[in-house]
Amino acid sequence: VRIGPDIVAREALIDEVAISADGSLVAYSRRVVVDGAHVRDLWTVPWSGGRSRRLTAGRSVDHSPAFAPDGATVAFLSDRDGGVDQVWLVAVGGGEPRRLTAFQGGVTGLAWRGDGRAVAVTAHDREVGSGPPLVRVIERLDWRDDDTFGLMDRPTHVHVVSLAGRARRLTAGSWFASAPRFLADGRVAFLADPDGDGGRAPVPAVHAVRSRDDAPVRVVATTGPVTAFAVGVAGAIVTLAPAAPEPPDDDPWQVAIDGTTVPGQEDRFAVVLSADGGAAVVADHGREPVFLVAADGLVPVLPDAAAPPTVDAVAAAGTRVAAVATFGTGYAEVYALEPGRVPRRLTTHGAAWFRRNDQPRVSELEVAGPAGPILTWVLSPPDAGDEPRATVLAIHGGPVWHWGPAPELGIQLLVQAGYRVALPNGRGSYGFGRQWIAALAGAWGDVDAADCHAVCDHLVGAGLVDPARLGVFGRSYGGFLTNWLLATSDRFAAGVAEASVANQVSCFGNSDCGYSYNPAAGLGVATTPSGVDLLWRQSPLRHVADLRTPLLLLQGEADLRCPTGDVEQLFVALRRLGRDVEYVLYPEGGHAYHREGRPDRRADRHRRLVGWFERHMPV
C-alpha cells in the first residue's frame, strides 16, 4: 500500500514520554486528528510490556505528563477548559481528571514537589486578550520568539500550587522563567535570564528562590545559555548547554552535573535531556543513541547492533528508560530500554497508519566529499532497484542538525510517490565533530554547496540518479541552501524551498534570532560595512538573476524565524524576472507549521511538495 498526503488525517504522532519513579509505568501523549483539528490524549503502558491504556480522552490538547512521586497520579497540561493550558491531575488507577490551577494566562511548565503535595509551575502573567492591544512598545531585542509568539507581552513566572489549588507566586518582573523544578531544600529552581537583554540574546541559567521576597540566585555555574535542566539523583543539578554565552554553531550542547561536564560526550551534541535528568541523547554519525547520565560518564543504553536510532524524547528511572524512538526508517513508537538489552517496543500506534504502507529501502553511504566523507542516507521506494531514478536531494535545517534515516512525513511521502531521496549530512551537520560544523561558519553557500554537489555527483556516478530528474528540497537552513543551489547551478530540474532564507542582510533584523544567530554562525552583522558585505555574500538573492529552475516557495505566514518578509524578496524578484515561481502562504503557520500546523494545511503542504516534483520531474 502506498500512502499519500491525506494520511495526515489518520496520523498518530508520539513525541513525549514520562516514567514513574519506580520505573514500572510509562506515560505518553499521542496526537491525532479529530474533526480537522489536532488533539492529544494521554496513555499509559507498563514498562515491562502490556496493553496501552488510554488515560484521558478529550477533544483537547493534553500534554506534558508528569508522574507524582508515588506514581499514583499523573499531572498534565490541558486546554480542555477555557482554551488555555492549566494543570490537571488524573489518577493512574482510574477516574476523571480534575483541574488544579486557574491561571488566566495559562501554564507553560510543571514539576512535582518531592512529597507529592504541591507542584511548581511557570505561568503567563496576563491573560491572552480578545483583541490586539492599543500599542506595543518594543525596547528589547527579544520581543518575539517563533516558539512562543506573543511572549513579550506576557512574562512567565514561577508559582507553587498546593494540591488544594492554593497558588503562591515566587517570581515577578519583565523576564521569562521556564522549566520549574523543586530542589531538595524546598526552593524552586528554574531557567531564566532576569538581567534582561542589554542588546544581546538572553543567556538563561539555573536560578532558585524560596519566596517572593528573595531575589533569584544562581545555583550552578554555567556560562552558555542553558536550554534544559533537571534535578537528578541526590539533588544533582543536570544541565544541557553550550559553553559560550554567545555560542558559535560548533559549540556543542553538553550535559553537565553541578556544572561539571559529564565525560564521554567528546565534541558531540547532546540533543535531548530527560526531565528527570537520568538520560540523554547524544547525536553521533547520523544516529541518536541514548545514554544514562552519571557523574563518571555516560552509560550506553542501546546495543551497537540496533538499527540506526532516531530519538525524540526519553525518560529514566534508575536504569529503566522509556524512549520515543524510530529504529531505521518509519515513524516513532514508545520503547523500553535498559543497558545491555534489546529495545522492546511498547506501543503499536504506528501500525494503525504508517506501517500499513510499503516501507522504503534504506542505504547508508559514505560519499567522498571535498573535506571528508559525507554520511548520506538514501531512501528508495521498496520496488526500486539500483537503477537511475528521479531523485530529490533533501537538505536538513539548522544547519546544526543532522539527518537520520527517519525524516519528516513529507519526505517519506516523496519516497511513497516513487522518488529516491538522498539525505546528506554535509559540513555544518552535528555528529561528526566540531570541525565539520566550524567549516561552515561564514562559508554558507560555499562548503555546503560543494558537499551537495559531491553527493549528487556520487549518486549519478553510481547510476542511482537520473541526472535529468534531480530535484532539491529543504526547509529553514535547508531552504537557504536550496535557494542557493538553484541560483548557482542549473543541474536541478525543480526545487522546493520552505521557510527559507533569501537575504541575510535584512534577516539580521527580520528573524527573531538574527541579531544573535547571524554573528554566532559567522554570517555577519548588519551594523558594519564589512558585516553587510559578509551577509550579502551569503545571500541567495544576490544570484537571483541566475535562478532559472522552477521553484516552489512554501511559507508559514506567522513564521518569526524565517519570516515572510525575507522569502517574499526572492518571490518578487523571480516574478519580476519572469521565472517559474510559486509562493504559497499558510496562514497562522509558524516555523514548524509543516509539523504543528492545522491538519488541512499540513496535507496541502505535503500535496504541493510532492506535486511540484511530479509536475517538473515525474517519476
Place this chain on the structure above:
Amino acid sequence: VTSSRPLRPADVTRQVALGTLDLSPDGRLVVYSRRTTTRDADRTALWLVPYAGGRARPLTAGTCTDTAPRFAPDGSRIAFLSDRVGGVPQLHVIAVDGGEATGLTAFGRGVAGFDWHPDGRRLVVVAEDDRSPWLVGERPDGLPTARTIARIDWRLDGAGLVLHPAHLHVVPLGGGAPRRLTAGEWSASRPAVSPDGVTVAFLTDTDPRADLRRGQAIHTVPIAGGDVVEMPGTPRPVDRFAYEPDGGIVALGHDVAVLRDQDPQRLFRIDRDGVRRCLTAATDRSFGVGATYSDLFDWNVGMVDAGRITQLADGGRATPVRVGDDGFEVLVAAERDPVVPAIAAAGGRVVAVASVDRRPPEVVAIEDGDVRPLTREARWLAPFVWPVITTVEVAGPAGPITTFVLSPPGSADVPRATILDLHGGPTDQWNPLPMVDALLLVAAGYRVAMPNIRGSIDRGSAWVGELAGRWGDADAADCHAVCDHLVDAGLADPARLGVLGLSYGGFLVNWLVGTTDRFAAAVSENGVTNQVSDWANSDCGVVYCDAGGLGDPTTPAGVELLWRQSPLRNVAAVRTPILLLQGEADLRCPPADNEQLFVALRALGREVSYVLYPEGTHVFASTGRPDRRIDRHERVLAWFDRLMPA
C-alpha cells in the same frame, strides 16, 4: 468669546473632517461627507446644505461610515456607500426630501464604487467576487488552508490582501438581483456610464503581467453585456476619468510606457473616435493628484473632481481650475492659497471642500474667482490657538525651497525649539494648511518648518527629477539648507532642532540621523531603512522603485544603487535618540523594513524606541483607531519634550 487654550492630543475626538461632496443636477443642493470622532471610532455621515446658503442638516445617521454620495440624474435621490449592515460597504439610496436609506446590494465582500445610469433606474457597481482563484480551502468563518501567490499585487496598503477580483454588476434601483457584466482574473475599478446609457467605461489592466507595471487604462463593456475592449486612444496609466456630454472622455493620467516620479499627471481628452489630445501639455505641473496633504481633511477620501474642473498642484497649493481645449482658467486666485481636495460641478455652478487663506476647511461655493463658505464646520477649532503661518523661500543648492513655517502666535522672531517636518511621497507637497501633528507641536510651543524640498511636486518636473535615484543626497542637502536658514535667521535654536517625518519623510529622518548629529531628537514613522529588501517588502516597491529611479536588486548595479540610498547603511553613525513609530499592518512601509533599523540600533546600544500600533496601516496616524492616534500624538510630543523641551 471664550479664552483659547492649546490643542492637546485628546482633542482629536473633537475633530470634524470634511471629505467628499456632490452637487444636485440643478445646482441647488450640496451633499457632503463629514467625519466625526470618538475615542473608539470615526464615523462619517452625509449632510446637506443649500447652495444659496442656509443651515446644513444631516441626511444620514452616520452611525458607521456613509460616503461617496452621488445625486441621481433627476436629483430626487442620493446613492452612497455605507457599511451600516455587516461591516462592509454596500450601495444605499436615500430620498433627498426625507425617509430612511434603503440598501440595494448584499455583496459578500462589499461594493467599492458605483455610477448612476442616466435613466436613473439602475446603477453600475464594482464589487469583489465572493470566491478567490488564489485561496485554497476558503471558509467564511476562518482563515483558509493556503494562499497561493503568483503575482506581486497580492496586497495593498489599507485594503490588506487583494486576492478577490473586483468586477462590474448592474444593480436595479427597484430591487432585484444584480447582473454581472465582467469576470476574470483581473479587477475593474471606477465605473462610469456613457451619457447615452449604452456603454460602461472603467479602469483595468488585463495583461497577465499587469502586476509588474502601473498600466491601468480605460476599457468599455456594453451595459447589455458583451466583450470587454480597451478604449481606443486611452492614455496609460489612468488615475480617473469622466464622460463629457458628447460621449467623449476626459482622463487624468499619463501617456508613458514606464512611469517616472517626475512625469506630471495630465488631463487628456479622448474623442468618441479614439482621437486623443493632451489638454495640459503646456503646463509643467501635475493636475488632480497628490496636491493636498493636510489631515484636517478626511484622509479616507481621495481627491475628487468634476472632469475638466480639477486641481492644479503648484506652490503647495491645490488650486481649482477649469481646463479648456486651449489652456485653463484658475477658479480661485493663488494669493488665497487654495487647497481643494474635492470639487463638484452642476448647472454651471462649482462647489468644493476647500481651505483658503490658510484657514481650516469648509464646504464652499466657488463664484467669480472667490469662495463663499456654505458651512461652519471649522467651529471645532475655534477654542484653540491657530498658528501663525508664514511662507519662507529658502535659498537652496538647486533653487528656492518653499517652506511653510508655523509658529505659536505672539512668539517673536527669537530662536525657538524647532521641528523640521518632512512630508511623504516624495512626489507630494506640503500645503500652507498644517497637519494635526503640526498644530499639536505648535500648541506645545514648538516652531514647525514644513519644506517642499527637491522631489516635491510644487514647482514642476525638474524639481521632482532632481531626486530620482538620489535619495539622501539632494533632499538631505535641501533639509540642511532649510535648517541653516532658520538658524541664521534667528528663528531656530540650533541646540533644539528636531526632525519628524512619515513614509518617505521617515526615510529622510532615518537618513539624516545617520549622516548628521545636528538634531537633538528624531521621530520616524513608517519610514524606510533598507531599500534592497523594501523593493520586495513594500506593496508597491517594484513599480515604485522604477518610478523613483531607486534601483532593482536583480542586478548588482541595482543592488548597489538601492543600498547607497538605504539609511541602514549608516546605522553605526546614528547618535540621535530616535522614536520609530510603525503600523503593524502597514503594507507600504512594513515593519519588516523598520525593524531592521530598530534591531541594528538596539544591538549598537543606541537610544531607540520602537512602537508598534496593531492594525495600523500606512497612514494610521490620520485614519487609525482614535485611541491609537491619541497615543501616537502623545508619544511624539513626549519624545520631543524630553529631549528638546520647548
